[in-house]
Amino acid sequence: MNQSSHRQRSEDSQAPACWRRTWFALLLLSMAPLLCTAPLDGVAAAPQDDAFPLVPLPQEAGAPDDNPTTPAKVELGKKLFFDPRLSGTNEMSCATCHLPEKAYADGRASSAGAGGQQLERNTPTCLNVGLYPSLFWDGRAETLEEQALIPIQSDVEMNQDLDELEEELSAIPGYVQEFQDVFGTKPDRHGVAKSLAAFQRTLITKPSPFDKYLRGDKDALSADAIRGMELFQGQAGCIECHHGPLLSDGNYYRLGVSYRDDGRAKVTGKNQDKARFRTPSLRNVAETAPYMHDGSLETLRDVVTFYYRGIPAVGPGGLTPDTSALTGQSFSEIDLLVAFLESLSGEVPVVEPPTLPR
Numbered sequence: 242m243n244q245s246s247h248r249q250r251s252e253d254s255q256a257p258a259c260w261r262r263t264w265f266a267l268l269l270l271s272m273a274p275l276l277c278t279a280p281l282d283g284v285a286a287a288p289q290d291d292a293f294p295l296v297p298l299p300q301e302a303g304a305p306d307d308n309p310t311t312p313a314k315v316e317l318g319k320k321l322f323f324d325p326r327l328s329g330t331n332e333m334s335c336a337t338c339h340l341p342e343k344a345y346a347d348g349r350a351s352s353a354g355a356g357g358q359q360l361e362r363n364t365p366t367c368l369n370v371g372l373y374p375s376l377f378w379d380g381r382a383e384t385l386e387e388q389a390l391i392p393i394q395s396d397v398e399m400n401q402d403l404d405e406l407e408e409e410l411s412a413i414p415g416y417v418q419e420f421q422d423v424f425g426t427k428p429d430r431h432g433v434a435k436s437l438a439a440f441q442r443t444l445i446t447k448p449s450p451f452d453k454y455l456r457g458d459k460d461a462l463s464a465d466a467i468r469g470m471e472l473f474q475g476q477a478g479c480i481e482c483h484h485g486p487l488l489s490d491g492n493y494y495r496l497g498v499s500y501r502d503d504g505r506a507k508v509t510g511k512n513q514d515k516a517r518f519r520t521p522s523l524r525n526v527a528e529t530a531p532y533m534h535d536g537s538l539e540t541l542r543d544v545v546t547f548y549y550r551g552i553p554a555v556g557p558g559g560l561t562p563d564t565s566a567l568t569g570q571s572f573s574e575i576d577l578l579v580a581f582l583e584s585l586s587g588e589v590p591v592v593e594p595p596t597l598p599r
């Protein structure tokens with residue numbers, strides 16, 4: 242395992258990635274007699290490639306049984322996504338913070354919410370969220386249906402009372418008709434949540450140069466991006482947390498970016514989860530600066546440089562980061578990793594701003 246030469250994790254970190262690595266290694270070892278193509282020393286030489294393969298992005302997001310995606314529901318969800326009447330003051334829509342022209346993020350360290358208050362966390366993209374196993378930086382929502390009503394009600398975001406929202410939407414004939422057609426009911430919170438979820442499930446990005454490369458088009462990536470990809474999978478150890486179709490393992494880690502926000506501990510109540518955040522997807526990451534849960538790093542170069550020399554050894558209260566700074570590496574690698582990260586952008590689906598119902 243070539244990462245352990247320069248990366249160590251502390252005991253208290255629970256080292257989930259290490260644990261998984263061990264698990265995968267054991268699994269591979271146990272399968273070795275069955276694998277005619279993989280002699281044991283081959284497995285030992287390239288454990289990450291086998292354990293964490295790079296995979297292309299699926300081009301469709303599955304929907305739960307009780308909320309199948311239909312064209313009419315997606316249309317309704319699109320209108321709701323762009324409709325400021327979903328907020329308490331009728332001034333803020335989902336698209337105020339998740340801007341289509343900014344890859345459904347907003348280009349700021351953090352957005353201003355209701356009454357102009359600055360939010361604590363950076364606005365993540367809604368692209369590809371239909372493929373996420375959990376939502377928010379701390380993973381506190383499991384489904385898009387559950388997620389949708391949270392910003393609407395949040396007093397620092399859209400600050401809307403759901404009873405009032407139902408009344409307001411029921412006074413708009415266009416919505417009454419559409420809810421009737423799609424759900425057979427008057428406008429209600431369940432329909433709002435389901436339509437917003439259905440719309441967001443359609444926000445899947447087209448294959449990126451990286452996906453095309455994985456599918457066999459060897460000219461899709463520049464030589465630098467290919468070197469960057471090799472570092473990502475190899476010596477730089479990024480793949481350990483950033484793998485799977487989203488380049489995220491869906492787990493929570495403390496990198497020591499900041500200790501002001503309790504992060505995952507807000508959900509689990511566990512001290513050991515303080516300042517841990519979900520590994521973000523790296524899909525279209527070049528379009529969603531600034532970075533990290535607090536938006537504190539401005540460019541991809543800043544992020545990669547952080548991994549090379551910014552990870553602190555120890556944080557407040559004896560909490561230690563779940564990874565350590567890369568050492569013994571050359572700084573010219575930073576450019577290669579950035580070139581790789583830039584190859585992860587696929588075309589954003591075109592969404593014409595809808596005409597809002599009256």
Ligand code: HEC
Nearest residue numbers: 334335338352353354362363364365370376377378392398
């Ligand atoms: C005031 C700005 C703002 C508004 C308005 C807003 N969001 Fe967000 N959104 C955020 C921020 C900030 C986060 C991250 C919060 C966190 O992780 O705790 C987020 C997270 C999300 C996520 C999770 C993404 C991920 O990476 O897990 C989704 C999905 C989402 N918002 C959809 C919506 C929808 C749908 C609406 C409208 C009903 C909406 N947002 C309105 C700022 C906003």
Ligand code: HEC
Nearest residue numbers: 477478479482494498518519520521532533534544548564
């Ligand atoms: C131990 C797990 C882990 C490893 C190893 C790791 N990351 Fe991350 N990565 C994370 C987490 C967790 C965050 C979010 C941290 C935060 O906001 O506090 C993150 C954030 C990022 C971001 C910012 C994304 C955004 O939308 O804000 C980029 C880019 C990134 N990582 C690239 C890399 C690269 C390149 C490497 C290898 C040099 C790497 N990561 C290694 C877990 C990891």
